[in-house]
Amino acid sequence: MKVKNTPGDVKDPALAEQGERRIEWAAREMNVLKLIRERFSRERPLKGVRISGCLHITTETANLALALKDGGATVALCASNPLSTQDDVAAALVAIHGIPTYAIKGEDNETYYRHIHQALEHRPQVTLDDGADLVTTLHTQRHELMDGVIGGTEETTTGVIRLHALAKEGKLRYPIVAVNEADTKHLFDNRYGTGQSTLDGITRATNILWAGRKVVVAGYGWCGRGVAMRARGMGSHVIVTEIDPIRALEAVMDGYEVMPMAQAATVGQVFVTTTGGLGAVDEAHLNVMKDGAILANSGHFNVEINIPALEAMAVSHRTMREFVEEYALKDGRRLYLLGEGRLINLAAAEGHPSSVMDMSFADQALSAEYLVKQGKKLKPEVYPVPRDIDREVGRLKLISMGVQIDTLTPEQQRYLSTWESGT
Ligand code: ADE
Numbered sequence: 001m002k003v004k005n006t007p008g009d010v011k012d013p014a015l016a017e018q019g020e021r022r023i024e025w026a027a028r029e030m031n032v033l034k035l036i037r038e039r040f041s042r043e044r045p046l047k048g049v050r051i052s053g054c055l056h057i058t059t060e061t062a063n064l065a066l067a068l069k070d071g072g073a074t075v076a077l078c079a080s081n082p083l084s085t086q087d088d089v090a091a092a093l094v095a096i097h098g099i100p101t102y103a104i105k106g107e108d109n110e111t112y113y114r115h116i117h118q119a120l121e122h123r124p125q126v127t128l129d130d131g132a133d134l135v136t137t138l139h140t141q142r143h144e145l146m147d148g149v150i151g152g153t154e155e156t157t158t159g160v161i162r163l164h165a166l167a168k169e170g171k172l173r174y175p176i177v178a179v180n181e182a183d184t185k186h187l188f189d190n191r192y193g194t195g196q197s198t199l200d201g202i203t204r205a206t207n208i209l210w211a212g213r214k215v216v217v218a219g220y221g222w223c224g225r226g227v228a229m230r231a232r233g234m235g236s237h238v239i240v241t242e243i244d245p246i247r248a249l250e251a252v253m254d255g256y257e258v259m260p261m262a263q264a265a266t267v268g269q270v271f272v273t274t275t276g277g278l279g280a281v282d283e284a285h286l287n288v289m290k291d292g293a294i295l296a297n298s299g300h301f302n303v304e305i306n307i308p309a310l311e312a313m314a315v316s317h318r319t320m321r322e323f324v325e326e327y328a329l330k331d332g333r334r335l336y337l338l339g340e341g342r343l344i345n346l347a348a349a350e351g352h353p354s355s356v357m358d359m360s361f362a363d364q365a366l367s368a369e370y371l372v373k374q375g376k377k378l379k380p381e382v383y384p385v386p387r388d389i390d391r392e393v394g395r396l397k398l399i400s401m402g403v404q405i406d407t408l409t410p411e412q413q414r415y416l417s418t419w420e421s422g423t
Contacts, residue, residue: 003098009115010094011087011104019062019092026059029354031400032362032393033067040071045369047072052124054116054134055155056084056346057103060357062092065099067365076122078115079103080130081300083339084346113137120145126368126375127152131300132159132166139166139173151175151371151378153364157190157221158276158300163382175378177367182385184359184393186222193352193360195226197345198272198298199234205323205338205348206294208270211235216268218261219275220247223298227272228256239264241280261285270294272344273304283309291333295341302341310337323348358400362393 027034040046051073055061065075077099079085085103093101100122102115116137125148127134135152138145151174154160160178179185199210215236217228228238228251240256241264242248251258265271265285269292273280276299283306297304311317314327323339339347351357366389371378398405408416415421 003094003096006094006098007100007118008090008094009102009104009111009118010090013091013095015088016091016095019059019086019088019090020096022059022086023062023066023089023092026354026357027063030060030063030358030361032358032396033063033365035396035400036362036365037063037067037070040067040365040369044072046372049073049125049150049368049372050122051075051126051128051368052119052122052134053077053128054080054119055128055130056080056351057090057093057101058084058086058346058351058357059089060351060354060361062089062097063354064361064364065093066097067361068368069097069099071365071369073126073368074122076100076119076124077103078119078134079107079112080133081343081346082107082109082112083342084351086350117142123148125150126371128155128364128368129153129159130155132162135159135163135166135176139171146173149174150375151177153177153179153367153371154382155179155185155360155364156300157186157223160382161276167380167382172380172382174380175371175375176382177371177385178382179360179363179367179385182363182390182393184390184397185363185385188356189352189360190222191226191229193226193356194223194274194298194345195228195230197349197352198223198227198274198296199230201298201344201347201349202270202272202294202296202338205296205321205344206336208294213237214239214267214269216241216261216264216271217256218271218273218280218304219277219299220244220251221274221276223274225254227274227298228254231270231272232256236270239268243275262288265289268293271296271305273297274299275304276300278303279306281305283313286310286313286335289333289335292336294336294338296338296344297341298344300343305337305341307337307341310335359393359397362396363389366393 085105090103093099102118166172215231216239240251241261
């Protein structure tokens with residue numbers, strides 16, 4: 001059934017039926033969100049609440065939006081990255097579900113921000129962000145909308161870092177729940193999701209064989225761990241670079257070679273950045289890389305590889321295949337940048353698999369409900385996902401996977417709550 005006259009800006013409304021089938025396919029793997037959606041349909045905890053989400057427009061995000069809608073919310077969406085939109089999903093959201101969606105894969109910067117403003121025209125009471133561009137736009141350019149906002153959520157590490165910086169300057173105007181900080185989010189989405197989808201994106205873009213390849217992973221946070229683990233699983237020789245001594249030590253003891261990027265740059269064949277920071281692969285590194293090195297980013301923003309330096313160094317460049325740009329340098333070397341240095345898992349593949357997004361988006365849905373219930377009482381700070389929500393999402397995921405676990409006996413419980421018994 002088509003919904004007429006829903007506003008939106010999508011590539012091609014004719015893609016809606018295809019998008020709808022893929023949204024349904026993803027739903028099969030999102031059993032925790034399904035349970036929440038069923039409860040939301042009965043209880044309508046978000047009745048009349050206007051929600052604007054700046055998220056990657058994928059089949060999984062569509063399922064989140066549908067859960068929120070069934071909870072009674074009116075939802076508007078825009079892309080959180082110019083290259084991550086699945087155009088068929090955006091079409092289905094508008095044409096079939098009547099959810100205003102402003103997102104086109106490959107949109108330029110101007111369109112990207114126009115879309116954010118269009119999602120803000122919805123006058124959100126709750127904001128959902130992945131990277132904090134929506135919150136930042138609200139705080140810098142749309143002050144008139146601020147009084148109506150109850151609270152917001154943030155999906156990703158980079159966004160949480162930005163929001164902490166905003167809060168530290170005393171400028172954050174409403175409470176934000178940092179979904180990324182939930183165990184059921186970062187331990188699974190960042191690690192297993194990024195691990196699998198990053199290799200998927202690089203494989204789809206290049207069709208390289210991983211076995212025997214020297215792979216340099218910049219950053220050993222949860223995303224870097226996932227990428228390193230999966231690359232090793234495919235038979236790659238993995239080198240890790242880090243700036244944090246504890247994380248570097250963990251990488252060493254997890255069995256990886258650890259060295260500075262200046263050294264790794266001379267030996268690596270594939271480079272994957274997952275630092276969340278600036279210039280992990282910088283001009284000096286590009287200068288010493290081997291001919292044929294492949295450069296991919298899996299961090300939120302396209303600043304981890306110094307692309308302006310790469311462009312300035314190149315005498316020419318050409319597109320070898322979709323998402324693979326060859327840069328020919330003066331000295332004859334060729335370097336290959338994937339997906340314009342944007343999140344390779346979403347640019348060249350489909351992002352994290354639905355089963356892992358199930359937990360992240362269950363956290364999102366329950367955090368939105370929490371904000372609607374509690375938001376007016378909360379100060380404008382960055383909050384963790386309440387522990388009971390986090391544990392419940394984990395519990396439901398286990399049940400959905402058919403896994404049972406033990407519980408403490410009363411005697412074991414007593415033992416753990418006393419101090420008397422020792423050696
Ligand atoms: N972030 C990473 N993978 C994603 C996906 N499949 N959907 C939405 N956001 C994501």
